[in-house]
Amino acid sequence: MRVTFTVNGRRQEADDVWEGESLLYVLRERMGLPGSKNACEQGECGSCTVRLDGVPVCSCLVAAGQAEGREVVTVEGLAGEDGRLSTVQQAFVDAGAVQCGFCTPGLLVAADELLERNPEPTDGDIREALSGNLCRCTGYEKILDAVRLAAARTGEAV
């Protein structure tokens, strides 16, 4: 089948998609956007988190056909057109929240969505919002630091 949807503001099309392919697979293997990650493909780790019409979802659990005609935002869509890192991306780099980095794309999409709806999250709010994203390297402390930093920088900029 053919699927057509918008990814990071650009219309994308893929042909000969098997009905069983996930949104994650089509993004990674057919659209050349491997930023969303394939850590479990079981909907447990959050590394494949993208926004589907604004809502964070595990793209491994979404059939590609379900995205037909809809808006998808992936980690590749977070930076500005000029390549400038978004606040939350820069904060992850600065705070040391990235080690192996495999969980990072999903965490960035989830954290970005959190800060959009809750610009001043408490630590409890951050933990709750990111509880669907597994990280095996950092022990999460620097990820908390990064989200706090991004929130503070966004607050200063306003």
Next chain:
Amino acid sequence: MTAHRTRAATAPGRTPTSLTQGTQDGLTKGGIGESTLRPDGILKVTGEFAYSSDLWHEDMLWGYTLRSTVAHARIASIDTAEALATSGVYAVLTYDDLPTEVKHYGLEIRDTPVLAHGKVRHHGEPVALVAADHPETARRAAAKIRVVYEELPIVTDEASATGPDAVLVHEHRDDHHSGHVPHPNIVHRQPIVRGDAAAAAARADVIVTGDYVFGMQDQAFLGPESGLAVPAEDGGVDLYVATQWLHSDLRQIAPVLGLPEKKVRMTLSGVGGAFGGREDLSMQIHGCLLALRTGKPVKIVYNRFESFFGHVHRHPARLHYEHGATRDGRLTHVKCRIVLDGGAYASASPAVVGNAASLSIGPYVVEDVDIEAVALYTNNPPCGAMRGFGAVQACFAYEAQMDKVAAELGLDPVEFRQINAMEQGTVMPTGQVVDSPAPVAELLRRVKSRPLPPERQWETTEGADVRALPGGLSNTTHGEGVVRGVGYAVGIKNVGFSEGFDDYSTARVRMEVINGEPVATVHTAMAEVGQGGVTVHAQIARSELGVTQVTIQPADTQVGSAGSTSASRQTYMTGGAVKNTCEAVREKVLDIGRRKFGTYHPAWATAELLLEAGKVVTDGGEALADLADVLEGEAVELELEFRHRPTQAFDLRTGQGNGHVQYSFAAHRAVVEVDTELGLVKVVELACAQDVGKALNPLSVVGQIQGGTTQGLGVAVMEEIIVDPVTAKVRNPSFTDYLIPTILDTPTIPVDVLELADEHAPYGLRGIGEAPTLSSTPAVLAAIRQATGLELNRTPVRPEHLTGS
């Protein structure tokens, strides 16, 4: 499923790129001791970093591995005809298709079949390979391969594996351990005997014994096993893969393919964590076999289910300990016996045995010991390297024992540990003298003196914040039935490869002028698995060569071996190699300077010269020349090896020998809150103090300590691969059923970093990656014991262990 040979024009084939980094603000030097940022950080936050599962090549096929559905069986027949006839399938390979006489591989003992031959020895063993034009086509074709298994009896523990009628897992052993083990189902046995434990026991006022069980932990790195093998025109193959040690892989791959090593060109792709689980081969040989057979690039990516079968795990263990002490709190002796389950293939079991034995009594002074560690061959999943490597299991048991002895003596558990704490000059059970700082008592003092987190933090003006309670968002309690406990532990880990292994690392460093600026290029085969080695290499080059811009080349086999990214060794070893090579490059640069400018200033001949901020300067700070002028028209490049101090094998009878390179110490204090009605545990805080010798990058050091601490927390309260005792089949190969800590399960982890230089190590540094994984687990267990009063002799602790239901 239709093949897709092209993909969007925005997607060129991805391969690893070099990383070039200057300093962040032009003011800092970006050298050692600074928290410089990762040179791969921006690629990783934009999604552009090329992990091994992201690789793509025009016209590539997908490989898939058929694995055994039973633990131990004779293979009566394999019928691949239907699979091979499937549309879209390019190849189906079994043992009979292997191209040379070399059909096995292994880290130390070559006992692992590339594909099963006549027999499978554990659940999930690779039996056949398929290459097809779509991953689903490959999976479905594999399901059509008909394998007839005739099941054999299994051995699963010491009693069944070494009993009178035990089935032998490997019937014709001729490896170098087979001659000294008491039974063919024992991979390796290491006793350590020092002093006279029996006589010392007679002096003891109290004797405490205990039996402990350590569950099977998984590394659970997030990036699945994956890689891309591309057949080359010269008959060789280019392999892009995530691994911990390229050259070790190469030594195992090339003979199976029947190729000289120079025709198997390996490049490290982005590695999504490792923690020991990538020390053994996974898809490397399989991908190459399919690529060479089909003449097409082949990508293999495991999913999480397969990943649980695709790598070795941490050895589960049963440990028996006896500790004695006098009334004044001094240990008299320790006797212990550690039985590690190595599973069906040897992997790193012999070295894990050596570690478990030599570190079995912990960081304490005990002159009279009687120690034995063994690893079994069984039909359980193979076990090998995981962060902490034999020292983790022992630490869980000896720290439980230390609490028991303290309780028996009526002493404070920290004070009792401090009375017996080793220090510089202490003699290990192996006879090795600890000849660098060993601040065990001080680390304990630091975690103990930290203020405790406030009680009942869940109470807010709006009621209970359930996120701070056991059970969390499940909303199982608002504080009723919740009790607090505090526990302590400390551990000792060796750094580097031990027991006489020729452990070295290689670095190639080039210095030249590009666009008028001096730049350094560092090329090593070090596997960057997330630990930040690439960050540290750039820092070292800046410190030693006075440059700002450093380029880190992708790790590959076009440069000498860097050894493994394991054993907490890479900053010491490849960092040491980069330092060493930079120093030699610096001398060459100074020679060029002396040749060009020596006549202009006497200091060229008389002063100690350094490279700083792009200039040649005297140790008095006088600038003699710009590096750009010295190096104009010339480049200096050297490749050198670096070795740590030699070590010795442990005597097979007494365990004596200077077996280790360096020791690393960490201590933890855990504060837990337990819902005693439901058996749920909330770890409230897990404070760590660790001596790191010298923090080359303080931000990364703290990140390593927090990450290691969290893996220890995982195996304390949730992580365990459950193997069915009757069938030896894995019951929970998924992140639904094998739980690792989430951000809600993980507490604040305050870290206190001590820097006491080890004069034998580069910059005085101490390998840090593993020590925090040791003491974290027993500290959490001790805290749960204090909260509940239960004995808790196994880890992980599950709710039923706390409620007795």
